[in-house]
Each structure stands twice: as structure tokens, then as C-alpha cells.
Amino acid sequence: MTPEQAVLKQEFSVTPRKEAFTAWCRDELFTAELIEAADLMQQALDLHLVSIYEKLGFAELLSEPRSPGDVVDALGYVESADRTIEAVLERLASRFEFVVRSSDGATTQFSHAGEIPASPASLEDIHAAMAKLGDEYVASLEFLAFGEDKFEYALRDDPDFLDKILSGRESEYQELWFRATNTDPLQNVHGIMGAVAIDMLFDRGRILEIGGGTGNGIRNLFKHLAAKSELDRVESFVFTDISQKFIMTTRREIRTDYPDVDTEWRFADLNVALADQKIEPASVDLIYAVNAAHVAKDIVAFLESCRSTLKPGGRVLFAERIRLTPRDMAPRELALNLSIYHRTAAIRNDDYRPMHCYLSPENWVRVFELAGFSNAEVWPDIGALADAFPNQYAAIVTATA
Ligand SMILES: C[S@@+](CC[C@H](N)C(=O)[O-])C[C@H]1O[C@@H](n2cnc3c(N)ncnc32)[C@H](O)[C@@H]1O
Numbered sequence: 271m272t273p274e275q276a277v278l279k280q281e282f283s284v285t286p287r288k289e290a291f292t293a294w295c296r297d298e299l300f301t302a303e304l305i306e307a308a309d310l311m312q313q314a315l316d317l318h319l320v321s322i323y324e325k326l327g328f329a330e331l332l333s334e335p336r337s338p339g340d341v342v343d344a345l346g347y348v349e350s351a352d353r354t355i356e357a358v359l360e361r362l363a364s365r366f367e368f369v370v371r372s373s374d375g376a377t378t379q380f381s382h383a384g385e386i387p388a389s390p391a392s393l394e395d396i397h398a399a400m401a402k403l404g405d406e407y408v409a410s411l412e413f414l415a416f417g418e419d420k421f422e423y424a425l426r427d428d429p430d431f432l433d434k435i436l437s438g439r440e441s442e443y444q445e446l447w448f449r450a451t452n453t454d455p456l457q458n459v460h461g462i463m464g465a466v467a468i469d470m471l472f473d474r475g476r477i478l479e480i481g482g483g484t485g486n487g488i489r490n491l492f493k494h495l496a497a498k499s500e501l502d503r504v505e506s507f508v509f510t511d512i513s514q515k516f517i518m519t520t521r522r523e524i525r526t527d528y529p530d531v532d533t534e535w536r537f538a539d540l541n542v543a544l545a546d547q548k549i550e551p552a553s554v555d556l557i558y559a560v561n562a563a564h565v566a567k568d569i570v571a572f573l574e575s576c577r578s579t580l581k582p583g584g585r586v587l588f589a590e591r592i593r594l595t596p597r598d599m600a601p602r603e604l605a606l607n608l609s610i611y612h613r614t615a616a617i618r619n620d621d622y623r624p625m626h627c628y629l630s631p632e633n634w635v636r637v638f639e640l641a642g643f644s645n646a647e648v649w650p651d652i653g654a655l656a657d658a659f660p661n662q663y664a665a666i667v668t669a670t671a
Contacts, residue, residue: 288647288650289651290470291467291470291649291650292650295463295650295655296650296654296659300655300659306403307400307455308659308662309660309661310396310399310411311411311456311601311661312661314411315599315601316361316362316365318393318417318418318604319361319362320366320386321393322358323369324386328341328382329368331344331345332382335372335379338352338356338378341359342425345422347426348426348429350613351613353607353613353614354425354607357607357625358599359371359380360597360598366387367383367384368382368386404455406454409449410450410456410457410602412449413450413602414605416443416605417605417608420432424608424609432605432612433609433611435447435609436611436612437512437513437516438514450602450605451483451484452484452489457561460560460561460589460591460664461487461489461490461491461589462494464490464558464587465491465494465495466494467587467649468558468587469494469498471585471587471668472555472585474555475505475555475584476507476553476555476556477507477555477556477557478508478549478554478556478558479507479510479557480510480538480558480562480576481561481563481565482511482516483520484520485523487589488509488520489520491504491558492504492524492527492528501528501531504531504532507531507533508534509533509535509536510537511538514537536549540566540575541565541566541567541568543571545575549579552578553579553581554579555581555584555585556586557579557585560589561589563588563590564590564591570640573638573643574641574642576671577642577643577671582671583670584671585669585670586638586643587668589664590667591628591665592629592631592634592648592652592663594631594663597624600628606627612627613627614626622640631648631652634648634667635648642671643669643670644671646669647668648665648667649665650666652665
């Protein structure tokens with residue numbers, strides 16, 4: 271168990287429901303395949319990053335200490351690409367000796383220091399091992415390979431390129447994005463966890479989903495409740511996103527599969543107060559999001575807006591990727607950090623958001639508190655699972671208004 275995981279174990283109290291959820295994760299959800307796939311993704315990320323490092327001549331660029339901003343200037347990338355480069359170099363420096371990090375508090379610099387070690391496995395080996403787990407697992411690797419392939423193009427030639435894909439404005443890559451968010455079991459697991467957590471924590475009422483996109487959240491929730499003949503617990507469901515295309519496609523699917531559920535389909539931007547988007551205050555029992563809440567620029571303001579949209583005692587529940595180590599880049603960020611919204615969508619704060627994008631469990635508890643929520647919880651019990659699943663990354667973060 272790492273020191274971070276030991277702290278988590280002490281800090282987060284374990285309620286009986288959380289314990290039951292943790293047991294379900296351990297015994298049913300986190301299969302041997304999923305655990306192995308998560309490990310292969312970590313290996314694949316390192317191989318891709320080393321490959322980018324070599325292709326772009328980082329050894330030369332970092333022959334003297336340079337900040338991510340200096341590197342971006344030297345490569346002629348858009349300014350905000352410093353976040354992308356920072357994440358790459360932080361990860362390499364924390365795992366290898368050939369990149370050295372130095373910081374005087376105000377500026378962090380990186381320098382090249384020695385031979386790049388040969389990797390025991392190649393990307394082809396990893397691909398073959400992943401394919402043995404099932405074709406759907408290969409979707410996760412495809413997304414990483416795409417990230418390496420488009421790295422320069424997205425950061426220099428067409429800075430809006432990835433944002434167009436992530437918001438459904440680029441039809442050529444729609445299939446890739448759908449596979450990366452829905453087919454990939456490492457991603458689908460977020461929606462499955464969300465469905466089970468809602469089943470455990472929510473009785474019935476009106477649900478608002480934020481950033482519902484290609485439908486991982488609503489699809490898994492309806493499937494789960496339908497299997498128990500309990501779909502009537504969803505008295506109404508308001509599905510929102512900023513992509514009209516995603517809204518239309520998901521609407522078509524859900525209306526065909528669940529024609530009797532009362533659903534509403536609307537544009538909503540989580541960076542704008544929900545009350546200013548015709549979503550009535552105190553009108554919703556549950557606000558749900560799968561891998562979308564971390565998009566918020568000002569996470570506390572977003573949560574405050576959620577709190578006023580909820581009826582008293584209502585709940586927010588987000589299925590989120592979490593960072594166990596504050597500066598560790600997650601595999602998917604190789605591609606996601608090529609989008610402007612991912613790398614800039616965070617007002618950083620030392621107290622609760624030291625990095626862009628994903629938050630740690632402690633960060634989530636803190637932002638819920640700052641936004642006036644009570645009973646913040648992070649499920650499952652990450653400390654308890656640490657030995658069995660060292661690369662565990664998926665959590666439910668929830669609190670009541
Ligand atoms: C990682 S995807 C998750 C989608 C979906 N929940 C799923 O898991 O399949 C993030 C979603 O957030 C949406 N999004 C991005 N910026 C947003 C914003 N400012 N307000 C609301 N949704 C946003 C994107 O269109 C995308 O559908």
C-alpha cells in the first residue's frame with residue numbers, strides 16, 4: 271500500500287453501504303481482466319510517452335533545464351499546451367531517471383539526464399495481451415495510439431481538433447470517441463458503478479444528468495433498474511449535454527429502448543449557472559454525471575449551482591476518474607490533454623485542485639464542503655482495494671444538499 275493509499279484508508283470512514291459497495295466492486299465488478307487491462311494501460315502510456323519524447327527530440331530540448339512553457343515555445347505549440355507537456359514530463363520524471371524535475375516553488379523545470387532504458391515489452395506485446403482480454407478492451411489502446419499520432423497536429427496545427435471530437439462536431443472520429451467512452455470496459459465501468467450506487471442511495475424522483483454525452487450514464491442506469499423491474503423509480507429524467515449531436519443520438523437510442531420512461535432532452539452548460547438555463551431551483555432529487563463533472567472550470571461554483579437546483583436533502587452523485595497521486599497523468603489524458611477544454615478547464619487551487627481535469631478523493635470531499643454540501647462520500651473504499659487493484663481509478667463521489 272502506498273503512503274497516499276494509507277492516508278485514504280484512515281481519512282474516509284466506511285459506512286455499511288460503502289462497505290457493501292466496496293465488496294461488490296471487489297467480488298464482481300473488478301474482474302481479473304479489468305485489473306490486468308488497467309495495468310496494461312499504464313505500461314502502454316509509458317511506452318507512448320517515451321516514443322513522443324524521442325520523436326520530438328526532448329533529450330536535446332531538455333539538455334538544459336526548461337519549464338513546460340519553454341518547451342511549448344521551442345516546439346511552436348499553442349500556449350495552453352504547457353499543461354499537456356507538464357503532465358507528460360511530470361509522469362516521466364516520477365517513473366524514470368532520464369527526466370529530472372526541479373522546482374524553486376515558483377517554477378518547475380525538467381532536464382534530460384542519461385539513457386532512456388529499453389522497455390521489457392513493446393506496444394505490440396501489450397496490444398496482443400489486451401486483445402486476449404477481448405476486442406472491447408482494445409478500444410482503450412486505440413485511444414492512446416490516437417493520442418500519440420495526433421499529438422503535434424492537435425497542439426500546433428489545429429488546436430480545436432480534439433474539442434471538435436469530444437463534442438461531436440467531427441464525424442470522422444465519432445466511432446473512435448464512442449468506443450473510447452462506451453465500448454471500452456475500463457470506461458463503461460464508470461456507468462455501471464453509477465447505476466449501482468444510485469440504486470443504493472436514491473429512492474425515487476426526478477433525475478438531472480449533466481454532460482450525458484454518448485449515454486454511458488443513462489444507458490447503464492436504465493438497464494440496471496429495468497433488470498430489477500424498478501424503472502418506475504425514475505419519475506422523470508432530464509438528460510443534458512453541450513453537444514446537440516450527442517443529445518440527439520442518445521435520445522434516439524433511449525427512446526427506442528425505454529419508450530415508457532418520462533425523459534427530457536436539453537442543452538446545458540455546466541460552466542453556466544443551471545438556474546440561468548431554465549432549470550428551476552429546488553426542482554430535482556438527484557444530479558448525476560458520468561465522467562463529466564471534472565470538466566467544470568470553477569468546480570465549487572458548479573457544485574453551488576447543483577446545490578440550489580436540488581430539492582432540500584437531494585443528492586449529487588458523480589462517477590468520476592480520480593487521481594490517487596496528485597500529479598500522475600492518467601492513460602486517457604494522452605488524448606484528452608490535446609483538447610483545450612481538458613487542459614484549461616480548471617481554475618487551479620492548491621487547496622482543492624492542484625492539477626487540471628481530475629480531482630483526488632480528498633479534493634472532492636473538500637469541494638463538496640466548500641459548496642455547502644453535507645455527507646460527502648467517496649466509494650468504494652479505495653484503501654481496502656489497494657492491494658488487489660493497484661491501478662484502481664474509478665469512484666463514485668456523492669454528497670447531499
Ligand atoms: C467524457 S464525456 C462523458 C460523456 C458521458 N457521460 C459518458 O460517460 O459516456 C464528457 C461529456 O461532457 C460534455 N461536456 C463538455 N463540456 C461541457 C460543458 N461545459 N457543459 C456540459 N457538458 C459538457 C461533452 O460533450 C461530453 O459528452
